[in-house]
Structure formats: C-alpha cells, structure tokens
Amino acid sequence: MTDLLVAPSILASDFGKLDKEIQMLNESEADWVHCDIMDGRFVPNISFGIPVLKAVKKVSKKPLDVHLMIVEPEKYITAFRDAGADILTVHVEAVSHLDRTVHAIKEAGMKVGLALNPATSVHSIQYVLSEIDLVLLMTVNPGFGGQSFIPYVNNKIKMVREWADRYNPALRIEVDGGINKETSVEVVKAGADTLVAGSYVFKADNPFEPISYLKGLSRLV
Numbered sequence: 001m002t003d004l005l006v007a008p009s010i011l012a013s014d015f016g017k018l019d020k021e022i023q024m025l026n027e028s029e030a031d032w033v034h035c036d037i038m039d040g041r042f043v044p045n046i047s048f049g050i051p052v053l054k055a056v057k058k059v060s061k062k063p064l065d066v067h068l069m070i071v072e073p074e075k076y077i078t079a080f081r082d083a084g085a086d087i088l089t090v091h092v093e094a095v096s097h098l099d100r101t102v103h104a105i106k107e108a109g110m111k112v113g114l115a116l117n118p119a120t121s122v123h124s125i126q127y128v129l130s131e132i133d134l135v136l137l138m139t140v141n142p143g144f145g146g147q148s149f150i151p152y153v154n155n156k157i158k159m160v161r162e163w164a165d166r167y168n169p170a171l172r173i174e175v176d177g178g179i180n181k182e183t184s185v186e187v188v189k190a191g192a193d194t195l196v197a198g199s200y201v202f203k204a205d206n207p208f209e210p211i212s213y214l215k216g217l218s219r220l221v
Contacts, residue, residue: 005172005194006214007032007065007133010056011047012198018052021202022059028208029215032065034142034176039070042094043143050143057084065196066117067176068140074101075180078142081108089113089136089174091186092124100129117142119148122159124177130168134194135160139187140177149178154190161191181213188217 008030013021025033031055036048047204050219057064063086070076073090074097080088088110095101098114105112113134114125118141125135137156157173164171175187185197195214201207 002183003030003193004188004215004218006192006211007034007174008175008201008211009034009036009196009198010202011036012202014202015048016101018056019059022056024058024207028211030062030211032063032194033060034065034067035085037066037068037070037144037212042071042091043069044158050079053080053083053085056180057136060084063087065089065113065174067136067196068082068094069115074104077101077108077110081110083112087111087113087134089115089134091115091117091142093117093120098125098144099128099131106131115176116156118153118158122150122156122163126163129171132171134172134174135164136176136196137192138177139175139179139183142177147178149180149183149186151186154186154217156188157192158185163193179214181210184214184217185220 034045039047040046064084065087066085067089088105091185102112111133113136115136119140139153139221170193175192176196179197180200201210203212
C-alpha cells in the first residue's frame with residue numbers, strides 16, 4: 001500500500017507551549033501538522049485562526065495540513081495560503097460551488113482536499129475526485145476533540161478507496177476523529193493512508209511513541 005502519513009492535530013496540543021509542541025513534531029516521524037480551523041458557525045466550537053497558523057508556520061518544518069471547518073471557505077483561500085497552508089481542505093457541506101472552489105485552491109498553489117462529515121454521502125465528491133489531492137473522511141462529528149470513533153465510516157473509506165484506485169491513484173484518503181491504537185488498524189484495513197490523531201498523540205506520556213506506532217501500521221496491517 002501507499003506509505004502511511006501521520007498528521008497530528010494540534011487542536012489537542014497544549015497551546016501554552018505551542019512552540020515546544022511543534023518542535024516535538026519536527027523531531028518526530030510525523031509527516032504533516034494538522035490544523036483544525038473552526039468558526040463557531042459551521043461547527044459548534046471556535047478553535048484558532050490565521051495569526052496562530054502564521055506562528056505555527058514559523059516553527060514547523062513539516063507541511064501544514066489545514067482543515068477549514070468554516071462557512072464560506074472560498075472567501076479565505078488566499079489568506080490561508082499566505083498564512084502558510086500547504087494543503088487546504090474544505091467541507092463539501094460548506095461550499096455552494098464545489099468545482100469552482102476546488103480550482104481556486106489549486107490556482108492558489110496549494111494541494112486541495114475535500115472533507116465529508118460522517119453522514120455525508122461520498123457521492124457528493126464523485127465528479128471532482130480526479131481533480132483533488134485528498135479526501136478527508138470525518139470519523140466523528142466535527143467540532144470537538146476527544147470524541148469516539150464512528151464505525152460506519154469504514155464503509156465510506158472502502159468506497160472512496162475503490163474509486164481512487166480506479167480514477168485517481170495518487171489520491172490520499174485521510175481520516176480524522178477518534179483515531180487511536182485500535183481504530184487506526186480498522187481505517188488502514190479499510191483503505192485510509194493518512195491518519196490524523198489528536199488526543200492519542202498529545203495526551204500520551206511520550207508523544208513520539210503513538211506517532212511511531214501509526215507510521216508502522218503499513219507493516220502490520
């Protein structure tokens with residue numbers, strides 16, 4: 001299978017020592033730094049915005065995987081690019097003109113991802129699948145960290161993997177929510193190749209260990 005990528009979510013980090021948390025990721029086997037941007041409208045929580053993202057970019061040696069959980073994300077594409085986003089993922093539920101937004105992100109020079117909430121059909125991305133770099137399948141309802149994994153999303157992962165193998169072999173399938181030692185095995189078996197983990201990494205006594213475990217899953221599954 002494609003090499004697994006690990007993208008720890010800094011939403012679960014200690015913001016009082018965010019620079020040290022990012023330095024830890026720099027020294028780890030993590031591939032990307034996952035940044036969850038929430039506006040309190042699309043999801044029932046507010047996280048952080050562009051100033052924090054700029055600060056993370058100054059410290060991070062890893063690409064910034066920016067996940068927008070906001071309404072009208074198309075208005076902020078260049079702002080997030082200028083703040084340091086390398087991958088920009090928007091929710092299909094928050095975008096009125098999906099094809100236009102996909103191409104606007106590409107034209108801004110970023111890799112483009114599309115995110116789907118647990119109950120959103122994968123058919124909503126069927127016609128743009130060949131145009132994007134990443135599909136992010138939420139395995140919890142977005143808005144808060146530390147939630148429990150929703151098992152039926154595994155079926156969605158399998159379906160997107162079948163489509164990707166046929167129409168866009170380079171497509172990365174990312175999962176976010178409730179990822180830990182057990183659920184990570186499930187999603188990788190289903191076809192995911194990019195794992196977002198928050199609490200599992202940042203609440204560990206030694207965060208390097210869960211990151212290494214996730215990186216090694218491709219040899220175990």
